[in-house]
Structure formats: structure tokens, C-alpha cells
Amino acid sequence: MRRVLPAACAALTLAACGGGSSAPSTPTQPTTPTATPLALTCPAPVALRTTTGQPVTLTYVTPQATGGTAPVSVSCTPASGSAVPVGSGSVSCTATDARAQTTSCSFGVTVAIAPTLSVERFLSLGDSFTFGTTSRVDRVIPGDTYTQKLEFLLRERYPDQPFTLTNAGVPGQFMDQIEDRYPAALRQSNAQVLILQGGANDLNTEGARSITDIVTRLERITRDAQGRRVSVILATLTPQRPGSTKGTTSPADIRTINARILDLCRRYQTGCADLYTAFGGEQSPLIGTDGLHPTPAGYDLIAETYFEVIRRLFERTAGVLPLS
Template sequence: MPGTGRFSTLLILLAATATLRCTGPNTPTPPPPPPPDPAAVEITCPQPVTVASLRGEPTVVVYGQATAISGAPPVTVSCTPQSGGAFPVGTSTVTCLATDARQRTAPCTFTITVTSPPRISLTRVVAFGDSMTSGEIPGLGLNPFTGGFLVDPGSAYPRRLEVALVGRYTAQTPFVRNQGLSGEQAIQGRSRLSGVLAGAGYEVLLLMEGANDLLFGEAKAVDPAVSAMQFMVRDAKSRGLRVFLATLPPQNPLACCPRRGNAAAFVEPYNNRLRSLAAAEGVTLVDVYPAFNGDTTTLIDFDGLHPTAAGYQRIADTFFKSITQTLELPPTLTWDPRAMVTGGFLIRRR
């Protein structure tokens, strides 16, 4: 038909123009796809914490922060009980919770352990003996009034032992009374001990004596000294005291002057008798002699008999080890504010 070609051409031109208008520079850009959802919230708790309570009471504990490692920001973290609060003796659980902007949550937990201080079953102690109990130290010189060596109560083994006991048993008040008498023999001490113990309320006897009995290096002195020690052990036991019987430290027969180590050869035979006595009487042996490891130069003073300050410390350490091994109690107290009659503790009977 005439004109049909021109009409087709016009349609083609109109379609092309429409296409150009749709794809022109002013065509709006389609919006980007939405971002992926943030990862689920996660939380990491601090490591467990263990602290000691000095007096067995609730103790303030500061712990590290819990950390949120994912989630839609902002992410808040809270922990209960809070850091800086007082935690009771025992193990408590802390729960931390992370919450992100989409209210998704993640918990974690860790523990706070508050240990109670160690406790000892008996606290009233008396140390009985001669100058090695009173604390004579030849290196300090002579006492101008008595002619004997000067005594240093602060270096004496009973005082050094008391310091160690007080430092360990902080919830209690242990004490060690020094009843050493310079120059005393065991055969003299048997009568004095009864007066020391009578009505004093002591619970523990630390007994180390016999060096003056052996002083002149005579074998015949061993039997009477051992017999006197047995009498004193039985006297204390009859009064309900716990007895710790100590061997004598070594002596240096070559030391001088004065030369007081003359009985060096009789010390171990005497000690062996004491070891048998302790076993027979069922009392605790405190073996001081081997604790010196044969050191009679730095632990024994120039007279060959008396310990130095370091030697007295060694004796105290030996008693301390024996006492903690035999008298220390396992933890038995749990803090409970309802237990007012026991000062805030529930006592778990065994």
C-alpha cells in the first residue's frame, strides 16, 4: 500500500527515541541490595579468679572485663555480681550478658573463689627448756649481771615460731610463751614444768632439753636425762596437752672458747632415746638434729653448743613444719550472715 513504508519507518524512529529517553543520563540508579545481617552477638568472659580471705570474711574482688566480639553495634555488656563487690568464702558464679542493638543476647559465666585462711586446732603454746629455748647467743657477748651469754628474746626459737604461726593463721591469735631457763638440766626441769603448766591454760607443750645434762660429756648422764624427759612428757599428757618432743641440735667439739661442745658424741645417742620415747608415748617428734644438716659453723655459735640466730630460726622452722602438719585443720567454715551466733560463720561439723 502506498505510504506503508513511511509509516513503518516512523514507528521505528519513535521506538528508538523512547529507548534513548529511558537510558539517558538522568535515569535514577536502582537502590543497592540491603547489607547482610550482622553476625550473632558473642561474648568472652574473663578467667576464673581465686583470692584469699585473710580473716575468713567476705572479700572484695575486682575481676577483668567481659568482651563482646560481634553483634549489631552498639553492644552493651553487664556482669552480676559486679566487679568490686564483696564475695563470700567459697565459689561464686558471675554471669555476664552481652546485648546488641537488635536485642540479641549472649551469656557467659566464670567463677570467683574466695579461700578461707588456714586454721589450727590448738593455739596456746608453751616452749619449755634451757638456754636454747630462752635464746642465748654467745656472739652477742656476756651478760654483766649473770656472767652468762646474752639472751635475745626476738631471735629465740619460740618468738620466731610465734611470728610464723601468727603470719599463717590470720583468723586466729596463736601465741608461744617462752619458758626457757638458762643452765637448767632436764632433771631440774621436771619439777619446774609442773609449776609452769598448772592452771596456765596451755594446750601445747614444746619440749627441748637435756643439753646441760650432757654438758660434761659423760655417758652416765643420758639415762637420768631421758627419764626426766619421760616424766615431763607424761606430766603434760596427764594435763591434756599435746606434746611436741624435740631432739637436740648437733654440737661442734672443736669450737672454742669457751668450749661447750664436749658432749657432741653423746648428742645422737641421747636423741635416739628421745625418738624412741616419742614413739612409745605417742607424742609428736620434732627432729631438730637432722634439720641442721651437720652445719655446726653457721648454725652453731663459737662455743660449739648454742645456736646462732640463724640456728634458732632453723629450730623454729622445724617446729613450724611439724605443727602445721599435725594441727592444721582443713577448711571447714562457710560465711553465712544468718549465723550471727558464730560471728557470721556456719560451722560444718565433721
């Protein structure tokens, strides 16, 4: 006999109304997401400088790991904050996630000995050339005087060092006046290096007969400075343009006194800035319209000439050594 189900069960399953059994349903298992591969990205190489050759502190941002199964830990060797010596090497970093998966990266570290000078205090003693008198505008290196331009070059090359460069130039002065001012200027500047140039006004006034007196005074100042353990840089006179308003010294007299200044450089083993040769002779375009004073571009060249002498005499060797 067919069984009749209650009306209330008409819309339900037979099992739900007690009308028989059916196969149990299988529970749905949650899908396990696929983990993203563990990755680690290191920072860019680090370049450090030291002026003493001693180890410096290495600091960097810890690399960020991506992917993997949290939590993820990152460790680096050497650690940020470590002292590292002069040389080149690398930092190695490793990331480890909760499933013990690992990945690594590394970045370079270089510690260089920055170029420095063994001296920091300079005195420039002289006349209008030291003072900075110009005759037309044609500036390239920042600064109105060769001393300002020279200081710019020093700070550009040796940014880790402080410098003082005292300008003791007085326009129109003769060598006897420069010699008279020398002791006080040296004392007030406490200079380690004396840049000495003068004699053009003597030559333009008295001609060849002043040459011996100029050289004698340059020699006395040089000898005294060296006796005080002050290094000296002597400079030849720049060319003058014959027939101009202020360039009245004969080319032969300029060549004669410069030969004697170069001889002083050799005998006293001073630094020597051969400005005459650097300018290239009497028709140099770096001499201004008055025939005597350099253009600002000429002062650029004077600064560059002194700079190369200073670099050759006093620069400590810079470089990178292998890490021990």
C-alpha cells in the same frame, strides 16, 4: 508588557515581593548520630577464704557498661552481698539498653578453705636454747629467738588465726629445774601444745651419768602433759663442737641421749623435732663460736624444724571444692 518591580524588591526574590511563585525548599532533616556498640567490662576474678568451710559473703563492684542507648541497666548473678559456698564458679552479668540490645561478661569466684591448725596455744619449755642465747649475728627469719621465729612462720602460713607462743626458757637451767617449773608454766600458758627440750647443761656438767636422769624427767613431763590432753613435741639436742669453750659434751654422749629421746617419741607417740639430724653433725656451721649455742641462722633452722612438725601434726586440710 514587561512588569517593573518596585525598587524595594530589587534585592529580594520574585516570590517574596509577590512577583510570581517558585518551588518550595525542602526542610533539612537532623542527622541521627550512630550509637556506640553496647559493651560491658567485668572486674578481675575474686578469691575468698574461709577457715570454717561455711559460705562467705561475696562483694564486688557492679560492672560499668559503655555505649548503647541510654538508659542502660546492668544485672549480675549471683548478686553482690550473696553468700557463696566453698568451691569455684563465676558471676554472670548482663547489660541491656533502651533499644533492648544486650551484652554480657563474667568473672571467676573462688572460695578456698584456708589452712588452719587445730591448736592455737603453745608453750616452749627449756633452757638457753629456748630462751634464745646466740653467739653471733646472722639473722634471716625475723625474731631474736626460735620461738619468735616460729611464731612468725605460723602467722605467715595461718594469717587467719590468732596464736600465743609462750617462751618459758631460762638460761643455765638443769632438767630438775625445768621439771619443777613445768606445772606452773603449763597452767599460766594454758597451752594445747608443749614443746620440750633440755638436758645440755646436765650433760656438760655431769657427762654420761646424767643421761638416764634427763630422759626420766623428759618422760615424766611428757606423760603428765598427755594426761592433761596437752600434745607434746620432744626435741633432740643440737650438736656441740668438741674442744670449744662451752661445747664440752662428747659427741658419743650426744648421740646416746638423742637415741633415747627418739625412743621416747616413738613410745609416747609425740611429735619429734630431730634437731641433731637437721644440724648435720658436730661440725655444723650453725653452731656458734662458743661451740654450744646456735647462730641466729641455727635458730632459723630450729624454728623451721618445729614448724614442719606442727604443720604435719595439726594442720587441717586446705583446698578448693567444686561448687554444688
